[in-house]
Amino acid sequence: MKTLKIAIQKSGRLNEKSVELLKNCGLSFENYKSSLISPVSNFPLEILFLRDDDIPEYVQDGIADLGIVGENVIQETEVEVSYLQRLGFGRCSLKIAVPNAFDISDLSELNGKAIATTYPVILGKYLKEQNIQADIRTISGSVEISPGLGLSDAICDLVSTGGTLKSNGLKPFANVMSSEAVLIGRSGSEHEELVKELIQRIQSVLRAKETKYVVLNVHRDNLQSIIDLLPGVKSPSVVSLAEEDWVAVHTVIPERDFWDKISQLKQAGAQGIVVMPIEKIIL
Ligand code: PRT
Numbered sequence: 001m002k003t004l005k006i007a008i009q010k011s012g013r014l015n016e017k018s019v020e021l022l023k024n025c026g027l028s029f030e031n032y033k034s035s036l037i038s039p040v041s042n043f044p045l046e047i048l049f050l051r052d053d054d055i056p057e058y059v060q061d062g063i064a065d066l067g068i069v070g071e072n073v074i075q076e077t078e079v080e081v082s083y084l085q086r087l088g089f090g091r092c093s094l095k096i097a098v099p100n101a102f103d104i105s106d107l108s109e110l111n112g113k114a115i116a117t118t119y120p121v122i123l124g125k126y127l128k129e130q131n132i133q134a135d136i137r138t139i140s141g142s143v144e145i146s147p148g149l150g151l152s153d154a155i156c157d158l159v160s161t162g163g164t165l166k167s168n169g170l171k172p173f174a175n176v177m178s179s180e181a182v183l184i185g186r187s188g189s190e191h192e193e194l195v196k197e198l199i200q201r202i203q204s205v206l207r208a209k210e211t212k213y214v215v216l217n218v219h220r221d222n223l224q225s226i227i228d229l230l231p232g233v234k235s236p237s238v239v240s241l242a243e244e245d246w247v248a249v250h251t252v253i254p255e256r257d258f259w260d261k262i263s264q265l266k267q268a269g270a271q272g273i274v275v276m277p278i279e280k281i282i283l
């Protein structure tokens with residue numbers, strides 16, 4: 001029996017969401033912090049728990065068939081892997097930031113300046129594209145304290161809320177790249193069918209997350225205007241109610257325009273609107 005291997009972060013910002021995604025795919029496994037490999041009992045899959053920096057190479061070299069890792073790590077390690085699916089978590093941006101007192105208005109003002117980063121490859125390419133000659137200082141961590149220590153004029157680091165920059169007296173200046181967690185694989189994997197099956201499961205979970213299941217009651221006179229507002233998966237289900245003139249409409253609504261849609265439905269005569277989360281959508 002073939003066994004697929006997927007590499008995920010052992011601990012850190014992507015671990016919890018990666019485990020949650022796989023569990024939502026119906027995969028049953030133990031998430032022991034001490035183990036490096038966890039077998040899945042109901043799918044031919046093993047989960048490898050690794051440092052995120054090692055995941056792209058493990059996938060490239062065929063030690064793992066799949067991996068979940070930030071795009072920033074893939075770009076920095078410059079490996080040959082295929083992007084199979086964006087996962088919508090671990091979102092952040094790699095930014096150049098400068099001390100608040102540095103009154104910068106143009107990227108060219110970074111010419112001849114020292115920029116500290118743990119992302120020398122991505123930063124190097126960006127500066128080259130922008131035609132900036134700066135001194136890239138590669139350090140292994142705590143990049144945000146380097147201007148305060150006099151080690152650099154600017155930094156290039158990941159930002160999500162911006163709180164770390166702020167508390168270190170820094171301001172973001174240029175966006176070098178935006179990143180999120182992605183599922184990666186290798187072309188020509190010998191387990192193509194299993195990979196396909198797992199991707200389908202992941203996509204059904206992601207799709208469900210983006211949509212809500214909605215049930216509402218409406219008078220028959222207003223039914224058509226409600227239907228016109230609902231794109232749905234195909235067309236909405238319309239169910240008779242004990243009260244003859246009224247029906248219940250069952251449909252799905254995308255999360256992104258959810259509140260707009262609900263207020264339009266109310267205006268069109270919808271009543272008793274019930275909203276439920278969806279576990280999976282299989283097309
Ligand atoms: O041990 P291992 O090597 O596996 O983990 P790690 O320490 O290298 O990575 P980890 O767990 O910190 O991050 C894993 C991945 O999460 C990164 O590669 C990104 O793809 C993603 N991610 C999302 C982030 C952030 N948001 C983030 N904010 N990674 C790091 N940060 C750090 C940033 O470096 C800075 O120190 O958080 C700080 C800034 O956060 P804000 O919210 O103050 O802006």
Ligand code: ZN
Pocket residue numbers: 051052053
């Ligand atoms: Zn790391």
